[in-house]
Amino acid sequence: MLDMLYLAGLSYLMGSIPFAFLLLKWTTGKDIRTLGTGNVGAMNSYDVTGSKLIGITVGVLDALKGAAAVIVAQTYFSEGLSGTALLGPKMWATFFAVLGHCYNVWLGFKGGRGLATAAGASLLFMPSLVIAWLVVWVAAWFYSHKLHFCNISATACVILIVPLFEPVEAIVFIVALAGLILLRHRDVMKEAFKGG
Numbered sequence: 001m002l003d004m005l006y007l008a009g010l011s012y013l014m015g016s017i018p019f020a021f022l023l024l025k026w027t028t029g030k031d032i033r034t035l036g037t038g039n040v041g042a043m044n045s046y047d048v049t050g051s052k053l054i055g056i057t058v059g060v061l062d063a064l065k066g067a068a069a070v071i072v073a074q075t076y077f078s079e080g081l082s083g084t085a086l087l088g089p090k091m092w093a094t095f096f097a098v099l100g101h102c103y104n105v106w107l108g109f110k111g112g113r114g115l116a117t118a119a120g121a122s123l124l125f126m127p128s129l130v131i132a133w134l135v136v137w138v139a140a141w142f143y144s145h146k147l148h149f150c151n152i153s154a155t156a157c158v159i160l161i162v163p164l165f166e167p168v169e170a171i172v173f174i175v176a177l178a179g180l181i182l183l184r185h186r187d188v189m190k191e192a193f194k195g196g
Contacts, residue, residue, distance in 0.1 A: 003077055004077075004088075004089070004092055006077075007072075007073055007077045007089055007092050007093055007096075008092055008096045009096075010069075010072065011069040011072070011073070011092065011093040011094075011095075011096035011097045011100065012096045012097070012099055012100035012105075013100060014065050014068055014069045014072070014097055014100065015065055015066065015069060015096065015097030015098060015099065015100025015101040015117055016100035016101065016104045016105055016106055016111075017065055018040055018104055018106060018107055018111070019057075019058050019061040019062055019065070020032050020040045020041055020042065020044070020045045020058045020062075020112065021033070021040050021107060023045065023054060023057065023058055023061075024045060024048070024049065024054070027049070027054065028049065030048075032044060032045065032048065033107065033110055035048040036048040037187070037188075038110070039112055039113060040104065040107060040110060040111045040112045041058065041059075041062065041101075041111075041112030041113055041115075041116065042055050042056070042058040042059035042062060042112075042116055043055065043147070044112075045058040046058075058116075059116045060116075062101065062112065062116035062117050062120070063116045063117065063119055063120025063123075064120055065097060065101070065117060065120070066094065066097045066098065066101075066116070066117035066118060066119070066120035066121030066122075067120040067121055067123070067124055069093040069094065069096070069097035069121060070090050070093050070094060070097075070121045070124045070125060071124070072093065073089035073090050073092065073093035074086075074089070074090060074124075074125075077089040077093075078090075084167045084169050087125065087126075087167070087169055087170060087173075088169075090121075090124070090125045090126075091170065091173040093121065094118065094121035094122060094173075094177065095173065095176060095177055095180070097117055097121055098114040098117050098118050098121070098177060098180060098181070099180065101114050101117040102114045102180060102181075102183075102184050111184075112184070113151070113181060113184040113185055114180060114181045114184055115151060115155075115181060118177060118181060119133070122177075126162075126166060126170065128162055128165040128166060129158055129162050129166075129174065132157070132158050132161045132162050132165075133154045133155065133157075133158050134154070136153060136154040136157040136158070136161070137150045137151070137153070137154035140153040140154060146192055148185065148188040148189075148191060148192035149192040149193060151185060151192075152182065152185050152188075152189060152192050152193075155178050155181050155182055155185070156178065156182065158174065158178055159174060159175055159178050162174050
């Protein structure tokens with residue numbers, strides 16, 4: 001259990017590397033928390049700069065820090081584990097990396113919405129989560145053409161879909177991760193579902 005606490009702390013710190021904040025400070029001298037939605041993530045980075053390069057760079061870096069947390073969990077915290085038990089450290093790493101991204105200790109517990117970090121981490125050990133999310137997202141896009149509506153709908157739906165393909169041990173993780181991401185979308189839910 002102590003190992004898992006170490007992993008949780010390390011993953012949180014990895015997830016809390018504020019790439020959007022650092023990149024915008026470096027390129028514009030501005031604090032992203034005071035711009036646009038105040039969200040410290042890829043979409044707001046793009047919105048406030050108009051630069052696809054900056055938006056994509058932030059998204060990729062946020063995904064990579066999630067992936068890095070899972071790699072650390074696999075390499076250093078999975079010794080002696082086998083079968084579904086191997087999921088444990090990876091799920092802890094993913095959740096706490098996303099938590100660090102969403103509630104960043106270095107930024108007064110402000111952060112992003114967690115989608116890129118969750119995707120980068122989950123893709124390495126639970127690709128069904130990412131695939132299911134993308135399928136629902138595309139379907140929602142054809143219906144609404146609203147980004148936040150698509151993000152929220154896809155995140156909510158994976159709670160129902162992914163347990164059909166993953167072991168029961170993963171259900172709590174999926175619900176907790178999706179719940180965290182939905183919590184970070186609460187400020188845009190009214191806008192997302194307005195008019196359909």
